[in-house]
Amino acid sequence: MPHVEVRDDVRQIDRVPKGTDLLVAGFPCQDLSQVGRARGIAGDKSGIVDHVFRILQARRTQWVLLENVPFMLQLHKGAAMKHITGKLERLGYSWAYRTVDTRSFGLPQRRERVFLLASLDHVPWNRLFQTNANLVPQVDITPPCGFYWTEGNRGIGWAANAIPTLKGGSAWGIPSAPAIWLPDHSFVTPDIRDAERLQGFKADWTKPAESVSRPGHRWRLVGNAVTCKVSEWVGSTLLIPDKQPPELEELRPSASWPAAAAGENGQRYRVLDATKFPVAKTSVSIESFLRYEPRFLSHRAASGFLSRLEVSGLRYPPAFAKALRSHIRKFK
Known part of the structure; x- marks a missing residue:
């Protein structure tokens, strides 16, 4: 895409161009990873996600897509997800996230990532949970x-x-x-x-x-x-019209963050029956x-x-x- 302007530092971006529909960010995971520094969302690496909210404050986009490691749902009692969803809600967004495993797409790599989709006018959980597979990966520790x-x-x-x-x-x-x-x-x-x-x-x-x-x-x-086939699947969810919503269960404020959830206006919900495998490729x-x-x-x-x-x-x-x-x- 030679016509696309490239910036090497998100801190140099004041706002997105007019007419932008989607802002996508895979922010650094060093402070949120299980084998990383575990400083949390306030760390100087992972905390760079706050520039996303600064940019959105200047000019909102209809959709926002964020990606990071699932350990952030546990680290410091899920402080990172609480911070991110709170920021999005104050900007007027509803949100949903889902933990997705690369093995769902036929690749022999156990790779789980959290994808959070937020929208100003649409219902993101009606998009993110339209497909669900009951894939059961092998668990016994034998070669290979x-x-x-x-x-x-x-x-x-x-x-x-x-x-x-x-x-x-x-x-x-x-x-x-x-x-x-x-x-x-x-x-x-x-x-x-x-x-x-x-x-x-x-x-x-x-x-x-x-x-x-x-x-x-x-x-x-x-x-x-990000695994290419996972990116393709996430992108395809944006093209799905709002359909029958998944079954939701309200979460207490003190509850831990599940593998899949949704929320708006200060309320958050567990998405029931959502697996980490949206599809089941051979x-x-x-x-x-x-x-x-x-x-x-x-x-x-x-x-x-x-x-x-x-x-x-x-x-x-x-x-x-x-x-x-x-x-x-x-x-x-």
Whole structure:
């Protein structure tokens, strides 16, 4: 879109152009992520969302779409969502949000994100919950199975027959690929091109970035992206006419924030029977999905993960630790 003006800092934007129907913002998650700094919505990173409300104050758009990690529904008793919905309501918006899992769209990546849709004149929950699938992902921890090799202290990030969320960073502060425990009991990490495909992009979509940054930066671009098929689905909800509303249940002011909710004028509601899977596309196993040769998890990475795991108190299948020790001996 060469005709679209690009600004590199949202703080430089005073208002949206006249005639703008939709404002979309995926604001930084570092202060809201489970493995991030957990400073909350007041943090200097995630708090940048307040510029959205400043821009809307100058000129409102009919629709607003926000995206971030689901941990913000729990962190500090959901203070982030309370802040965001309160700001929107004071600007005259009604709102609804839904937690959506990328596996719903046939991609073997366990990736949950919260999408909040707000409108001045329409009923957003009549759009966001028109489709619902009863998809039940595999949960047993047997290979193939993805996990975070950079973790091992507080969690593992299991993803049965998939990989856990591709992230722009890690517990080590660097972007890195999750690991996969394969049926032959080897441990590998996917190629960046398969990571791009797991987000719905074509292979080598981020390769042009190597001309302006180091190759490892591509992992950050992939991890910070919204899965293409999820974006398409969210966009399609804007084209759906207002239909039969979903069943709602009023939430007490002290209630925790559920995976799906709606609200207006100071009232908030749980959306009943809403799943994290708006559709149910046929999926393949993570092993079958990989098109490019993966790398074996290095001796250093595997050893470090195992040492953290063994003193953590976390639960894991004995076969997993046995296979990991064998992998370490093989690459010693």
